[in-house]
Amino acid sequence: MATHIVVAECRDGQLRRVSLEAIAAAKGCMQDGDSLAVLLLGGGDGEATASVSAAAGLLAQRGPDEVIVIDHPILGRYAPEVHLAALLAAAKALAPEARWWWLGHTAIGRDLAPRLAARLGAGQVSDALAAARGADGRIVFTRALHAGKALERRAFVPGAPTVVTVRPNNFAPAAIVAGPAAPICSLPFNPPPSRIIVRDVVRRASGAVDLAEARIIVAGGRGVKSAAGFAPLAQLAALLGGAVGASRGACDAGYCDYALQIGQTGKTVTPDLYIACGISGAVQHLAGMSRSRVIVAINKDPDSPIFSVADYGIVGDLFEVVPALIEEWNNG
Numbered sequence: 001m002a003t004h005i006v007v008a009e010c011r012d013g014q015l016r017r018v019s020l021e022a023i024a025a026a027k028g029c030m031q032d033g034d035s036l037a038v039l040l041l042g043g044g045d046g047e048a049t050a051s052v053s054a055a056a057g058l059l060a061q062r063g064p065d066e067v068i069v070i071d072h073p074i075l076g077r078y079a080p081e082v083h084l085a086a087l088l089a090a091a092k093a094l095a096p097e098a099r100w101w102w103l104g105h106t107a108i109g110r111d112l113a114p115r116l117a118a119r120l121g122a123g124q125v126s127d128a129l130a131a132a133r134g135a136d137g138r139i140v141f142t143r144a145l146h147a148g149k150a151l152e153r154r155a156f157v158p159g160a161p162t163v164v165t166v167r168p169n170n171f172a173p174a175a176i177v178a179g180p181a182a183p184i185c186s187l188p189f190n191p192p193p194s195r196i197i198v199r200d201v202v203r204r205a206s207g208a209v210d211l212a213e214a215r216i217i218v219a220g221g222r223g224v225k226s227a228a229g230f231a232p233l234a235q236l237a238a239l240l241g242g243a244v245g246a247s248r249g250a251c252d253a254g255y256c257d258y259a260l261q262i263g264q265t266g267k268t269v270t271p272d273l274y275i276a277c278g279i280s281g282a283v284q285h286l287a288g289m290s291r292s293r294v295i296v297a298i299n300k301d302p303d304s305p306i307f308s309v310a311d312y313g314i315v316g317d318l319f320e321v322v323p324a325l326i327e328e329w330n331n332g
């Protein structure tokens with residue numbers, strides 16, 4: 001029986017990268033006698049079931065001791081009560097060993113983790129940036145506080161269950177392990193009657209790359225001045241294989257959808273490269289992006305606070321600098 005359970009997530013038939021990162025985080029905290037199971041929920045029509053089994057195959061190569069699949073048509077679309085019931089069914093099957101539950105800090109993970117923790121009587125850690133096992137057996141989790149200005153460390157003892165969500169892009173994803181893949185088994189599930197039935201999911205139009213998991217983000221602020229002004233930013237993002245983000249100033253001005261907002265009241269991102277165009281760098285914006293690995297700021301005001309967190313600063317007009325970057329990339 002597994003002591004660590006990673007709850008993997010598929011969206012639109014694709015395994016989310018953060019699930020591999022959660023596996024790495026869990027593996028980094030294992031000690032003698034621990035074992036790791038990856039739990040995958042999904043199902044639906046033939047195509048959905050095929051993508052669940054493809055995802056299970058990918059997960060089995062990343063070094064868990066087993067992959068457990070709960071495949072049921074009702075799990076094809078996220079509904080909190082039903083997905084929670086599936087997790088509780090797994091918890092019952094894996095009790096009493098299952099102690100550490102790892103989820104991605106995604107919209108679904110954020111919704112499920114506290115529900116699961118409450119039902120298991122477990123402790124909960126949200127949005128973990130790091131996790132390490134101490135010599136005394138406790139696992140110490142690091143989280144950001146006060147809009148990223150401070151870090152706290154919380155230690156959890158192994159005895160009682162703990163539910164953790166890990167921030168995307170903070171752990172290197174678990175690599176493929178040589179040797180035979182882990183066994184894949186399935187767990188039967190009788191869904192309870194649910195008060196919520198999800199009949200359809202209508203998505204807002206968004207770029208090809210998911211903002212929360214993007215390795216490169218080109219973000220625009222009020223300095224972009226219009227919705228049309230975002231076109232060169234989108235072009236640069238597409239060239240770099242990245243995603244477009246925005247400040248709240250740009251969203252409030254109606255230049256782009258709030259789904260792109262980064263910051264305290266928007267998404268938290270940790271890309272390898274964050275290019276801020278026409279963003280002043282208000283503390284609420286920094287809260288969502290200041291842990292990016294490399295920050296490039298393009299702003300025509302040399303005193304703009306964004307330069308205080310930037311690794312590279314370009315003082316200039318974004319409408320000249322961004323096309324120049326695109327041209328340089330195309331010529332390079």
Ligand code: FAD
Pocket residue numbers: 220221222223224246247248249250261262263264265266267277278279280281282283284285288298299300301304316317318319
């Ligand atoms: P501005 O502050 O107006 O900055 C525009 C910048 O563009 C300026 O620095 C200017 O020099 C530059 N510029 C103008 N023209 C050009 C040009 N042609 N070329 C280059 N540079 C140019 N904000 C967020 O972003 N995310 C949040 O989640 C968030 N949550 C908030 C929560 C609360 C409770 C509150 C009170 C505020 C929140 N805000 C948030 C708002 C935040 O305080 C700022 O108002 C907002 O971030 C400003 O957006 P901005 O930088 O795009 O606009």
